[in-house]
Amino acid sequence: MDDRDGKIWMDGQMVEWRDAKIHVLTHTLHYGCGAFEGVRAYDAVGGTAIFRLREHTERLFNSAKILRMKIPFSQQEVMDAQCAVVRENQLKSGYLRPLIWIGSEKLGVSPKGNTVHLMVAAWPWGAYLGEEGMKRGIRVKTSSYTRHHVNITMTQAKTVSNYTNSILANMEATDDGYDEALLLDASGFVSEGAGENLFIIKNGVVYTPDLSAGALNGITRNTIFAICQDLGLKLVEKRITRDEVYIADEAFFTGTAAEVTPIRELDRIELGAGMRGPITEKIQTAFFDIVNGRNAKYAEWLTRV
Ligand code: PMP
Numbered sequence: 176m177d178d179r180d181g182k183i184w185m186d187g188q189m190v191e192w193r194d195a196k197i198h199v200l201t202h203t204l205h206y207g208c209g210a211f212e213g214v215r216a217y218d219a220v221g222g223t224a225i226f227r228l229r230e231h232t233e234r235l236f237n238s239a240k241i242l243r244m245k246i247p248f249s250q251q252e253v254m255d256a257q258c259a260v261v262r263e264n265q266l267k268s269g270y271l272r273p274l275i276w277i278g279s280e281k282l283g284v285s286p287k288g289n290t291v292h293l294m295v296a297a298w299p300w301g302a303y304l305g306e307e308g309m310k311r312g313i314r315v316k317t318s319s320y321t322r323h324h325v326n327i328t329m330t331q332a333k334t335v336s337n338y339t340n341s342i343l344a345n346m347e348a349t350d351d352g353y354d355e356a357l358l359l360d361a362s363g364f365v366s367e368g369a370g371e372n373l374f375i376i377k378n379g380v381v382y383t384p385d386l387s388a389g390a391l392n393g394i395t396r397n398t399i400f401a402i403c404q405d406l407g408l409k410l411v412e413k414r415i416t417r418d419e420v421y422i423a424d425e426a427f428f429t430g431t432a433a434e435v436t437p438i439r440e441l442d443r444i445e446l447g448a449g450m451r452g453p454i455t456e457k458i459q460t461a462f463f464d465i466v467n468g469r470n471a472k473y474a475e476w477l478t479r480v
Pocket residue numbers: 213341367368369370371372390391392393394395396429430431432
């Protein structure tokens with residue numbers, strides 16, 4: 176990652192990958208007030224396309240608003256920058272990382288008076304939780320770490336600092352031999368994965384935690400809502416307990432990086448038949464049809480680069 180050819184868009188300019196640097200006194204590096212996006216470009220029918228670019232860019236601007244940061248570019252400029260980065264790096268498909276941060280003019284908790292910066296990088300990235308996991312399902316552990324309460328660092332912003340919680344949970348779970356962590360909210364209800372939203376299926380109905388459990392309002396989560404409607408599946412947003420997950424017929428994680436990843440086990444308890452379930456597989460297939468441009472209904476979700 177640190178030494179390669181390629182270009183990164185930084186504050187309005189295309190910069191060589193190796194030259195895209197910031198100062199060690201960067202405010203965000205010290206206090207964690209920054210925000211980012213994770214976006215994917217697919218090698219879709221008809222040419223490389225970024226999936227739901229507008230929604231990701233809007234969420235970045237909303238994260239900035241929540242953090243009282245003013246992005247010094249328009250949404251259109253930030254969308255154009257993302258397309259340009261994919262083109263400049265000659266990526267057919269890949270992951271994009273827009274990031275906003277506070278500059279190094281001065282330290283001290285208050286960032287007032289400091290500049291706000293934006294960069295967009297992109298690189299090839301396959302299945303986040305492994306190709307094998309996509310087919311067989313992954314093994315998940317309920318984290319000993321609680322997900323952020325909705326009135327702590329703001330759960331609808333994709334803030335840099337929120338990810339310390341995700342990192343701790345993911346490291347704990349993977350050190351214990353699992354693939355990913357499931358976090359509960361401060362009241363003990365299911366919130367989300369370290370970097371994914373959760374869905375469970377019981378008796379043919381699809382359930383996902385409502386956002387009051389502190390989960391991010393995932394763009395993939397929203398895509399699953401549309402898919403459920405198309406497939407005639409009832410979808411319910413509600414509070415979910417960890418034992419409801421234990422006795423679910425099927426479960427899966429969603430996210431831009433994780434896409435639709437089946438879960439076969441939670442806390443060493445097999446979920447359903449302990450493999451990717453049939454409804455999960457249908458949803459997964461529908462998802463990959465949409466992102467790869469094989470479903471004309473959602474053509475407007477694909478921005479050609
Ligand atoms: N929750 C968390 C904590 C995440 O990091 C992500 C990935 N951005 C998600 C949920 C899923 O969001 P999306 O589908 O928009 O990528």
